[in-house]
Amino acid sequence: MTDSPVTETSAIGSAVADYGDLTRMPDARGHFGPYGGRFVSETLSFALEDLEKTYLALRDDPDFRAEFDYDLAQYVGRPSPLYHAARWSEKLGGAQIWLKREDLNHTGAHKVNNTIGQALLAKKSGKPRVIAETGAGQHGVATATVAARLGLKCDVYMGAEDVERQKVNVYRMRLLGADVIPVESGSRTLKDAMNEALRDWVTNVDDTFYIIGTVAGPHPYPLLVRDFNAVVGREARAQSLEQIGRLPDALVACVGGGSNALGLFYPFVEDVDVRMYGVEAGGDGVETGRHAAPLASDAPRGVLHGNRTYLMSDEGGQVADTHSVSAGLDYPGVGPEHALWKDVGRVQYVAANDTQVLEAFRELTRLEGIMPALESAHALAHAKVLAPTMRPDQHIVVNLSGRGDKDIQTVAEIDGIQF
Amino acid sequence: MNRIDQRFATLKEQRRTALIPYITAGDPSPEHTVGFMHALVEAGADVIELGVPFSDPMADGPVIQKACERALRHGTRLHHLFDMVREFRQADTQTPVVLMGYLNPIERLGYDAFAERASEAGVDGVLVVDMPPEEADEFGPLLKSHGLASIFLIAPTTSRSRAATICAHGEGYLYYVSLKGVTGGAAANAEDVAEHLAPLREMTTLPLCVGFGIRDGASAAAVGRVADGVVVGSALVNRIAEGADHPATIAPALKEVLGDMRHALDS
Numbered sequence: 136m137t138d139s140p141v142t143e144t145s146a147i148g149s150a151v152a153d154y155g156d157l158t159r160m161p162d163a164r165g166h167f168g169p170y171g172g173r174f175v176s177e178t179l180s181f182a183l184e185d186l187e188k189t190y191l192a193l194r195d196d197p198d199f200r201a202e203f204d205y206d207l208a209q210y211v212g213r214p215s216p217l218y219h220a221a222r223w224s225e226k227l228g229g230a231q232i233w234l235k236r237e238d239l240n241h242t243g244a245h246k247v248n249n250t251i252g253q254a255l256l257a258k259k260s261g262k263p264r265v266i267a268e269t270g271a272g273q274h275g276v277a278t279a280t281v282a283a284r285l286g287l288k289c290d291v292y293m294g295a296e297d298v299e300r301q302k303v304n305v306y307r308m309r310l311l312g313a314d315v316i317p318v319e320s321g322s323r324t325l326k327d328a329m330n331e332a333l334r335d336w337v338t339n340v341d342d343t344f345y346i347i348g349t350v351a352g353p354h355p356y357p358l359l360v361r362d363f364n365a366v367v368g369r370e371a372r373a374q375s376l377e378q379i380g381r382l383p384d385a386l387v388a389c390v391g392g393g394s395n396a397l398g399l400f401y402p403f404v405e406d407v408d409v410r411m412y413g414v415e416a417g418g419d420g421v422e423t424g425r426h427a428a429p430l431a432s433d434a435p436r437g438v439l440h441g442n443r444t445y446l447m448s449d450e451g452g453q454v455a456d457t458h459s460v461s462a463g464l465d466y467p468g469v470g471p472e473h474a475l476w477k478d479v480g481r482v483q484y485v486a487a488n489d490t491q492v493l494e495a496f497r498e499l500t501r502l503e504g505i506m507p508a509l510e511s512a513h514a515l516a517h518a519k520v521l522a523p524t525m526r527p528d529q530h531i532v533v534n535l536s537g538r539g540d541k542d543i544q545t546v547a548e549i550d551g552i553q554f
Numbered sequence: 555m556n557r558i559d560q561r562f563a564t565l566k567e568q569r570r571t572a573l574i575p576y577i578t579a580g581d582p583s584p585e586h587t588v589g590f591m592h593a594l595v596e597a598g599a600d601v602i603e604l605g606v607p608f609s610d611p612m613a614d615g616p617v618i619q620k621a622c623e624r625a626l627r628h629g630t631r632l633h634h635l636f637d638m639v640r641e642f643r644q645a646d647t648q649t650p651v652v653l654m655g656y657l658n659p660i661e662r663l664g665y666d667a668f669a670e671r672a673s674e675a676g677v678d679g680v681l682v683v684d685m686p687p688e689e690a691d692e693f694g695p696l697l698k699s700h701g702l703a704s705i706f707l708i709a710p711t712t713s714r715s716r717a718a719t720i721c722a723h724g725e726g727y728l729y730y731v732s733l734k735g736v737t738g739g740a741a742a743n744a745e746d747v748a749e750h751l752a753p754l755r756e757m758t759t760l761p762l763c764v765g766f767g768i769r770d771g772a773s774a775a776a777v778g779r780v781a782d783g784v785v786v787g788s789a790l791v792n793r794i795a796e797g798a799d800h801p802a803t804i805a806p807a808l809k810e811v812l813g814d815m816r817h818a819l820d821s
Contacts, residue, residue: 164688174657174684176613178709178734180716320607320619333612338735340711438657438684439610450633452659453609 150334151479157404160472165354168478170471171495173353173386175441176489187355189259194362199255207366211241211286215367217374230384230525232518234505234535235371235399244537245367245395246277250346252363256503257344264288264343268332269461270297270391271510272304273464273529273537274348279313287344289313289365292332293326297462304541321454325466329440349392350470353441357470360495364398371532379530381523385410385537388534389482389513391427392463395474395536400482410483413473414517416459417486427457427465430484437466444474460545461509462487463537479538487516494548495519496539508537509545557650557678558703558726561600562782572727572783573598574763575790575812576654578605578621579638580630582798586667586764588641590794593805595649598816600813603641603681603728603785606632606655610712613683617788620795632659632668636675643676645818652679652705652726665693669700679703679726687723694723707731710750721758727783728758732766738788742767744776771818772812778819786815 140327151157160167165187173183192264193199215236224232237245249265253506257488275291284288291308298305321327327504329352336345346354351365357421375383386403388396390413396440403409413430426432429445439447439454447455447467459465476482487495495515500506507515511534518533525531541545547554565572575594579587591602607625611618639651653672660668660682667753672680674821680702685693694704703726708717711734721728730751732742742764751762764777774784790808797804 162705172689173686174689175682175686176709177686177707177720177729178613178711178731180686180709182713184716230570320616326610330612334736335616337613338739340734412704424677435662438661440612441684443661448658448662450662451633452662453626453631454658 138268147334148289154405154407154481157479157481158281158475160475161354161358165358167357167471167475168377170443171354171357172338172443173441173445174339174438176269178340179353182340183353183355186256189256190355190359193256193259194427202255202545203252208279211247211251214370215239217378218409219378220503225518226502227522228344229522229526229527230529232522233379233383233532234282235367237367237534237536237543238507238511238538239503242280243275243540244273244277245398245499245534246274246348247280247366248359248366249348249394250274250281252359253346254285257287257346258285261343261346262342264290264339265292265346266335266343267346268292268293268325268328268349269348270294270328270465271461271508272297272308272541273463273508274302275313275315276310276311277328278346279311281311283311289337290336291315292318292328294322294328295319296323298324299512300335300545301462301504301541323455324462326439326454333440336405338361342385349394349550350397350472351392351440351442351444351468357442357472360394361397361401361472362449364394365401367398367534368400368402369407374542375532382406382409383530383532384525385412385531387412387414387514387531388415389510389536390430390466390469390473391416391466391510393470395534397470397472410523411472411481412484412517414483414513415486416461417449417488418443418458422490425458426486427459427467428486429467429469430473431486437468442471444468444471445477453501460492461513463508463510475533485517487513491516493546496546505535506534506539508540509542511536555701556726557648558601559652562727565600571781572600572761572763573812573816573819574601574603574783574785575599576603576605576785576787577790578607578625578792579620579635580607580625580628581621581791581794582624582801583628584630584638585636586804587638589805590808592640592645593809594812595646597809597812599649599812600783601650601652603652603654604635606635606653606659608656608659611656613736615736615741615788617738617791617795621676621791626800632663636671639675639677642718650678651676652681653677654681655683656748657682657685665696669696669702673700677702679705681729683707687720690723698725705729708754709734710734714753717754718757721754721760723724724760726760727763728754729785731765731783732763732764732777735766737766740767741773742777743771744780747777748780771814774815775818784819786812
């Protein structure tokens with residue numbers, strides 16, 4: 136990592152002059168350099184233009200912000216703590232590790248920050264029904280939760296394979312009054328759930344608000360999901376100054392679509408001395424091809440689900456099947472803003488494989504009494520690699536994006552235990 | 555003059571409505587596709603839309619999703635479509651062929667290479683479902699320079715100002731999506747279609763073709779009375795699915811379905 140701003144990168148269409156430019160993305164048409172955009176069938180264009188207009192009008196509206204902040208404080212329980220994992224840091228024998236405790240949010244993950252925000256937009260739109268796609272079920276639960284609170288009908292699309300491996304979250308959603316619709320097409324995971332949600336939306340666009348759960352999809356979703364999650368980074372930045380006395384040396388977050396990572400990273404983007412690591416799902420190992428790491432594996436550019444990004448696909452442009460122990464990261468693409476940040480070198484994207492992830496999951500649980508979500512354990516796995524290479528007076532903030540209760544069944548099965 | 559423009563000019567003279575069948579290339583397996591295309595022409599097709607199979611067909615219902623799966627299982631990729639069209643052109647130099655599909659296979663090949671190879675193979679137009687004109691400022695001119703028409707969708711939800719943009723960028727014909735939804739959905743409502751086509755007539759001289767929800771002779775005839783062309787997809791692809799295990803039965807079945815529509819449109 137260089138300390139001086141990147142001046143130009145020939146790899147991208149519109150040059151980013153310095154990291155300050157990264158705070159002015161996307162452009163008016165939803166492009167992050169060559170990425171992002173609005174690649175959708177015509178029926179949805181009107182709904183997206185409408186959503187964009189609504190959001191841009193409300194984005195800086197003091198009343199809207201106050202309503203959002205109130206819900207985050209009183210309903211979600213923010214701010215979430217920045218916790219010094221002293222015992223784990225000592226064991227790793229290097230940098231001090233701080234955990235941004237998004238796992239303590241209502242519903243157990245960062246996902247609720249975004250669903251609270253989009254629910255406010257849904258309320259303004261007057262549409263009586265919301266839909267969502269979900270992988271691990273955290274976004275589905277967070278959507279079902281806000282839908283229950285607002286009295287909106289809620290349908291959640293979930294890959295049939297994920298329904299199987301995340302039974303607890305499926306039942307949680309049903310208890311909250313949502314219908315969970317298993318998706319049998321394609322690879323039966325998150326990408327197929329998103330296809331099906333888009334098909335629903337195109338059919339019911341008049342009365343349905345689509346709450347997308349990550350910083351992907353057509354413009355303006357990558358923008359608004361980032362904005363709603365940026366509270367994570369704003370808090371972490373202020374907490375670091377207060378608790379550490381300065382900014383951290385590094386940030387680490389897992390990346391599937393990339394919403395928790397962008398939420399943490401975005402408010403630090405101009406802090407050039409803060410290194411950033413996005414950790415993708417290495418599955419069986421990037422070298423095996425059985426993974427979900429489009430950035431770390433140098434996947435080609437592609438277009439899926441409304442945006443251009445790096446996308447795992449074969450030479451004929453067919454989207455590749457992915458593999459990860461974590462349903463929430465099992466996605467062949469990544470948010471377009473991450474694609475740009477990879478190109479300009481602001482974030483280093485790496486992968487953690489399933490074995491490393493389970494090891495980190497167990498270690499944090501035993502040493503700190505905190506059971507992380509398998510998604511978040513990817514970030515922990517990289518922190519485990521990174522910390523020993525740093526000095527004890529250096530600091531790493533890891534986004535503990537969700538809690539692991541939902542993964543107990545998966546881990547038990549790996550341990551050969553049936554309930 | 556592009557084959558598409560020529561064909562619509564002839565149809566206009568004859569006061570006939572264009573019949574535009576869609577099939578997914580490589581369904582149920584690649585060696586059958588060219589034969590199906592000829593069968594469709596024999597049954598009265600004016601333009602053929604040849605679907606590029608894609609792993610994630612977001613705008614399609616279950617019928618075409620499964621067609622894509624069958625085609626992909628047999629290894630059909632974009633470059634095979636060029637070979638199919640080239641082979642089709644050996645016997646048919648008149649019927650326009652439009653490639654219809656999603657952007658990613660084209661992105662992966664590269665816009666330049668795609669335009670060059672499609673044009674060289676004898677393709678006449680390209681309809682990319684997930685590429686509205688706003689995102690086509692690089693691709694559109696490239697297609698044009700290779701003599702390929704950019705065909706765009708217009709939906710019931712399209713605003714007047716968007717429709718004007720689409721009309722300005724569109725070539726060949728405009729594809730009006732008769733209903734909110736995916737392919738293979740409910741039947742098209744001809745009155746509703748007529749209401750939406752009327753303002754478009756003031757914006758463009760391009761032929762207005764209507765797809766989604768054209769299932770049989772009756773719906774084709776009803777919509778055909780208000781449109782310049784009708785597109786039929788799932789009704790044909792259904793017959794391919796039914797015959798997948800006995801491919802020899804498929805071409806006659808396609809001719810029967812399309813022949814009924816031709817008859818209904820012309821009477």
